[in-house]
Amino acid sequence: MYELKRISGDVTGDVLSLTAEHDAISRPRKGEVRWEDFDRNAYSPLVLDEAARLWEERAVQEMHSLALFTELCSHLHRLGAPLDWSGAFARMIADEVRHTDLCLRMCEALGRPAAPKIEPGHLNLLAPSSPRAHVRRLIVAAFCIGETVSGHMFRRVLKAATVPLARDVVTAIVIDETFHGELGWELGALLMRSDGAAFEKERDALAADLPHLFRHYAKLCGARRGPGWARASVPVAEGPNFGTMTEAGYAAAFFDAMESDVVPGLRSIGLPEAARAYEALVRDLDAVGDRAERGDGV
Amino acid sequence: MRSHRLNRLALLTQGVALIGLGAADMACSKEPVADPIHVNSPPQDPPPQPAADAASLPRPTMNAPFLPRDAGPTTDSGK
Numbered sequence: 001m002y003e004l005k006r007i008s009g010d011v012t013g014d015v016l017s018l019t020a021e022h023d024a025i026s027r028p029r030k031g032e033v034r035w036e037d038f039d040r041n042a043y044s045p046l047v048l049d050e051a052a053r054l055w056e057e058r059a060v061q062e063m064h065s066l067a068l069f070t071e072l073c074s075h076l077h078r079l080g081a082p083l084d085w086s087g088a089f090a091r092m093i094a095d096e097v098r099h100t101d102l103c104l105r106m107c108e109a110l111g112r113p114a115a116p117k118i119e120p121g122h123l124n125l126l127a128p129s130s131p132r133a134h135v136r137r138l139i140v141a142a143f144c145i146g147e148t149v150s151g152h153m154f155r156r157v158l159k160a161a162t163v164p165l166a167r168d169v170v171t172a173i174v175i176d177e178t179f180h181g182e183l184g185w186e187l188g189a190l191l192m193r194s195d196g197a198a199f200e201k202e203r204d205a206l207a208a209d210l211p212h213l214f215r216h217y218a219k220l221c222g223a224r225r226g227p228g229w230a231r232a233s234v235p236v237a238e239g240p241n242f243g244t245m246t247e248a249g250y251a252a253a254f255f256d257a258m259e260s261d262v263v264p265g266l267r268s269i270g271l272p273e274a275a276r277a278y279e280a281l282v283r284d285l286d287a288v289g290d291r292a293e294r295g296d297g298v
Numbered sequence: 299m300r301s302h303r304l305n306r307l308a309l310l311t312q313g314v315a316l317i318g319l320g321a322a323d324m325a326c327s328k329e330p331v332a333d334p335i336h337v338n339s340p341p342q343d344p345p346p347q348p349a350a351d352a353a354s355l356p357r358p359t360m361n362a363p364f365l366p367r368d369a370g371p372t373t374d375s376g377k
Contacts, residue, residue, distance in 0.1 A: 079317040132317055185303075189310035191317070199315065261299045268307040 003115040004063060006104045025094050026101040028172035033102070038165040040111050043240060051242035052112035059103035060116045066096035067123045068142060075126055075135050088183050095176040102169050109165060133202040136191045140206065143184025144269075145217050145262055151177040152257035153221075153250060157243045160236040166243040189269045203270065210266070210277040214258070218281060221254035222247040225289035226282055230255055
């Protein structure tokens with residue numbers, strides 16, 4: 001376990017070269033974040049506490065993405081991926097550095113600087129000699145499902161955010177997430193090119209794993225009941241919004257992303273089993289919701 | 299996802315596979331091709347030097363790195 005510091009610091013009083021370079025990478029690719037315009041005195045301490053808690057949680061999530069994408073990039077080198085994959089990953093790794101930095105700077109702006117604890121054992125990393133099937137599974141999971149759902153969520157969060165500073169930060173993240181979604185699907189499709197019997201076995205194993213992957217992401221997105229419940233619930237709480245949604249709001253984004261992008265996309269790249277896996281997920285979650293309404297306990 | 303994008307993804311799955319099997323692939327291949335040394339090559343033990351060459355080497359400085367070939371039997375073997 002370690003505490004994630006944003007800046008190394010320099011006892012000489014100068015800015016370290018590495019910090020200057022980091023600052024350059026961390027600036028939004030388009031537009032700007034108007035940190036100096038934010039007046040935290042305009043908000044109650046409770047609202048600021050809650051917003052800082054959310055942004056610190058997001059910093060941890062972004063740090064996990066940073067570690068995963070860095071790891072994936074080095075594995076793709078071992079597997080002989082073309083050089084343009086490295087270029088695309090270099091951009092994506094920079095994006096995740098930017099997102100983690102933006103989240104931590106939000107905590108600072110809210111008057112609650114954070115050094116979130118990172119448990120290295122919880123990072124979703126690959127073993128050093130992971131075969132291509134593991135790499136492909138991770139890309140389908142992290143990009144075709146994870147980044148696609150995340151893009152839907154951030155676009156809704158942008159609509160919900162009313163605090164200008166939060167809107168600036170979320171806008172910067174949404175620009176990057178749009179690229180991640182496009183890249184992820186291209187990678188997913190290119191990785192589904194067959195080179196014989198070994199590939200067919202790997203594909204079948206991945207298809208059989210889709211129900212598990214869908215359940216995993218449903219849980220991560222707070223989808224503990226079916227889409228009917230999520231879409232009928234209030235997606236955004238009242239009051240000043242620093243870029244948050246209710247649990248049902250996140251769940252609704254998950255279901256919409258699954259239906260509009262994830263399941264159709266997986267079918268297109270050669271995993272038609274996605275449709276049946278999603279139907280099974282919805283059936284299970286609807287059953288949980290029915291039991292909860294009857295008071296059977298969930 | 300719009301239909302033209304879905305069609306494009308389906309097309310991208312066609313063609314020659316771009317990545318290999320990795321470690322398993324390498325294990326099944328023939329003799330590995332010798333990789334020339336480059337700036338980020340993993341460190342290797344230096345080749346053994348002939349005695350005459352060793353004598354002509356510059357005198358090491360106090361903080362020169364330790365070389366495995368310098369490790370010899372201790373003067374006091376305990377026997």
